[in-house]
Amino acid sequence: MSKILSKILVVLLLSIIFISNAHQMVNAAFEISEAYIQKIGDADYHLKYYKEEKGMYTYCTCSIVGHYQDGKFYPAYCLNRDMHGVGAVENYSVDVDSLIDNNAVWRAVKNGYPYKSAGEMGLSSDFDAFAVTKFAIYCLIGQADINLYTADEGDEEGQAMLNALHNLVNIGLNGSGSFKNELKISQKGELTEDGEYYFLVYKVTSGTTIQSYDIKSVSGLSNGELITDTKGNIKTSFNSGENFKIKIPKQSLNSDKNINIQIEAKLKSYPLYYGKTRITGTQNYLLTANSYQNINSEINTNLKLNTGKILINKVDSDTKEAIEDAEFELYNSKNEKLGTYLTNKNGKIEIPNLYQGKYYLKETKTNENYILDENTEFSVDVVYNKTSTIDIENKHKTGNLTINKVDKDNNDFAIENVGFELYSEDSKLIGSYFTDKNGKIEIKDLRTGNYRLKEISTNEWYNLADETNLEIKWNETTEKTIENELKKGQIRIIKVDKDNHEVKLKNVVFEVLDAKDNVLEKITTNEDGEALTKEYSLRDYGKLRLREIETNELYDLNNEIKEIVLEENQIKDIVFENEKIKGKVKIVKKTSEKSDITGLEKGAVLEGVKFEIYNENGKIVDTLQTDSEGIAISKDLEKGKYKIKEVETSKWYLLDENERNVEVTTNNQIITLTLENQPAKPDEEIVKTGPEKALAREEIEYRINIQNTGNVPLDNFIWEDEIPTDYIKVNKMNLGTFNQDNSYNLYYKTNLKNEYILLLEDVSSKTAEEIDFSKELSSDEYVTNIKIDFGTVYVGFKTENETIIKAKVNSNVKRDDIFENKVLLTSNYKGFNLSKPSSWKTTIYEILPLTGM
Structure with a gap:
């Protein structure tokens, strides 16, 4: 029972692998429809396969079976390993209606027997090559495991077969290439003119080698088409790589074409046929055959042949200029109306998408400025893929023009010999004309439309008239009366500052005088410094005089009288200057x-x-x-x-x-x-006072007063006290106060420190306090110099409360010793340096003991 189930599973598996991958090659011409499978021998024992159920290797048996085609033997490979096939049973026939397109199997068979010889596979006999190919198919369709095959080490042919088997399985699983039997026909380019024909070029291609192909049929064309090669040779059989042409007579291109072309080609595709057994319970076979296969293909080409055009050029019969908005109707040879069309601004109509044939045009409307010819019909022959051009003319409508030239103030007075030029709407000169003795001009047969009339000459005392626009209407006379005005002039006074003409002066009054100094008018300048006279005729007033009579209070009156010659139709600008006071x-x-x-x-x-x-x-x-x-x-x-x-x-x-x-x-x-x-007088003063006499070890005081006694501020205002340390030692200092609110820095030197040391910074000049130097000094250290830096002091700066320096007389002084305490005040003003010293001398004395007691 288990063997029966196993066989059923194998059959189902093969159905999945092959039947699902097999497809009806409706375009393939199968060379065989059935095959008679027969045995021609057995392969020798070389390869072994491990049988799990027996737990041992056994030799692989292989019947050499196949079929004959055209007298040649082609191998057939069983596809159901656990079923009986030819060799185990009698020979039998199989039906062929599909191809096997399993690419792994196809690659293995293409590189196996019979497409490769035993020698090419590295083997010594065709039977061994058959066996290796058969076992490779089993491995690739899942009915055997390549790793379970082996051969005895001393069996050279067996080892060669094992190597060949591994090679085929590897090619099947990992090789490149696949079964291809597609055949493609493609059109190259478009329909191309060639003498009395148009032709299409076709290319035949495949994914594999084409040996040759034949054109079996061409439908969808009228009689007269030709099949040729690309050089024009008529034929229907072609070699690989050749293109072919379908040539269509020009006269047949009067309707759309649906062309069907069918070909048959011989492809080298190495086809693998699926042979289905007719006997239940027996093997299906993979059939090899001729490596070339006949394949059919076809192509449909739809030709839209309504590519002809009609181009209408609608022009003026005289000027040949384009006429816009002319209307035409188009009819075919059956007198069927195909459409209505209007000319564009270029006078053109382009009618596309027409089939080859005869057509008729009728003009139904024209531009409003032209006369319609209702009795004319125009025939046009349209050719495939060409433009047929037709020029159609219209005559322009006309009218008349009368010009009357008169005096503006008296229309009854006609002006003779006045010249005019007449221009069309697009500024083209139509002609030059002059008025007769009655002041008239008559112009006949002018094209309807808009015109511009320009006066170019007139009587010497008159101005030329402005240009006049007019319209000429069909079959009507347009009449225009043109007036002339006497020439006049005007004066504009511009009143400006003499030194700066950008400054305009208002409310300046002028008198306008004639040649006899009669006052004609008074005018006053406006906000822009301008005053404008009336208009005066050149015929009556050749010259005018201007006189200033009032001006701005900040300016002198200009007494100059200016005489002005009027200029025709001009406002003459006259600049009057006023000089400011x-x-x-x-x-x-x-x-x-x-x-x-x-x-x-x-x-x-x-x-x-x-x-x-x-x-x-x-x-x-x-x-x-x-x-x-x-x-x-x-x-x-x-x-x-x-x-x-x-x-x-x-x-x-x-x-x-x-x-x-x-x-x-x-x-x-x-x-x-x-x-x-007043000259600058920088000056300063410093006064130092102290005791005239002192005893050894006595506490003494020095008082210092300073002052800016000049009339300018003083910079770097500094006093510096040099202590006679051989006689005294300074121990304290009372800071003074000053009459100006500023600040100063206090410095000192010692016997151990030769550079000044900042003791107090930014001390207020209003602060009075006592400084104890002993707190800053070591046991053997004493003050040698004191300096106060006030920076800048202003005029009148002086001491309010004196600065007091307290000292103690040394114990080793001697009677009648005299010592001097010096102080120096320095400052500067704009680089001018000041220096004022002050000093005080003190004599040492002793207190004598009392006598006479």
Whole structure:
């Protein structure tokens, strides 16, 4: 029972592997439809296979079976290992209706027997080659395991078969290439003209080798088509790589074509046929055969042949210019209306998608400016893939024009010999014309439409008239009356500041006078400084005179009378200038007294003093500086009040902060100011006082007063005290106070530190406190110098409470020793250095013992 089930499973498996992969090759011409399978021998024993159920290797048996085709033997390989086949049973027939397209099996058989000889497979006999190919198929369809095959080591042919078996299985599983029997026909390019024919080129291709092909049939064409090679030779059989042509006569291209082409080709595809047993319970077979296979294919080509065109050019019969909006109807040879069309702005209609044949055009409407010819029909022959062009003309509609030329003020007065030019709407000159004695021009047969009439000459006292637009209508006379106006002129006064023409003056009054000084009118300038006269005829007023009678209060009246010649049809601009009332300020700068720094005497001139001049609105209008003669002169200042302010003075002189007021009232006025500067007097004072006598070990005090005694601020204001340490040792110091609110730094030196040490920083000048130096010093250290740096002090700076330095007289001083305590005050002003010393001498004395007791 288990063997029966096993066989059923094998059959089902093969159905999945082969039957599901087999397909009806409806385009394949099978060379065999049935095969008679017969045995021709048995292979020798070489290969062994491990039988699991027996637990041992046994020799593989193999019947050599196949079928004959055209007298040649072709192997047949069983596909159901556990079923009986030819050799185990009598010979029998199988039916062929499909191909096996398992690519792994196809690769193995293509590289096995019979497509490869035994020698090519490395074997000594065809029977051995058959056996190896058969066992490889079993491995590839899952009916055997390649790893369970073996051969005796001493069996050379067996070892060769084992190697060949592994090679075929490897090719099947991992090789490249697949079964291909497709055949493709493709069209190359489009329908191409060739003499009296049009032709299509076709290419035949396949994924495998084509030996040859034949064209079996061509349908869908009329009589007269040709089948040729690419050189035009008529034939139906072609070799591999050859293209073929289908040539169609031109006269048959009057309708769409649906062409069907059928071919048969011989392909080298190594086909594997599926042979289905007719006897239940027996083997199905894989049949080898001729490596070439006949394959059929076909192609359908749909040709849309409505590619002809009609191009209508609608033009003016005289100018040949394009006519837009003309309407045409198109009819075929059966008098069937195909459509209605309008010409575009280029006068063209393009009618596409027409089949080859005869057509008729009828003009049903035309452009409104043209006359329609209703009795004309136009025949057009359309050829495949060509454009048939037809030119159709229309005559333009016409009308007449009458021109009347008259005086503008008196239309009854006709003007003779006035010249005109007439232009079309697109500015093309139609002609030149002149009025007759009645002032008339008559022009006949003008094309309808819009025109432009331009006057080019007239009577000397008249202006040319403006251009006139007019319209000519069909079968009508258009009449135009053109007026001429006498030539006139006008004057525009432009009133400006003499120095700055961008400044325009309003409310300036002028009189307009004739040649006899009669006042014709008064005019006043506006916000833009302009005043415009009336228009005056050139015939009556050749010249006019202008006189200024009132002007702006800040300006002088212009007394010039200007005579103006009028120009025809022009507004003549006349510029009148007014000069503003202006004056100058002259400053003379001197010293108020002798300078100890510069040595200049009182009344000497000062160079380089700068001033600013402000107007009444507080705006700076000028900046000036005295020269080497001590003089500074301003630019012209307009009428008004001004303020003079000194902003910078000479280096060694004080700035004069007094402002001076001046007023310019008349033109060319010069206002002179003589101003003095006080010289800078930098000076300082320091006074140091102390005891006149002192005892050894006595506590003594020194008092210091300082002051800025000059009239300028002093920079780097520093006093420095040099302590006579051989006689005294400073231990404390009372800080003084000062009348100005600023700050200073306190420094000291010691016998152990030769550089100044900052003790206090930014000390307020209003702070009074006692400093104990002993807190800052080591046991053998003492103060040798004291320095106070005030930075900048201002005029009047002085001591309010004295600075006091406290010291103790050394114990080793001697009677009548005299020692001096020195202090030095230094400062500078703009590079001018000051130095003032002060000192105090003290004598040592002793207290004598009392006597006479």
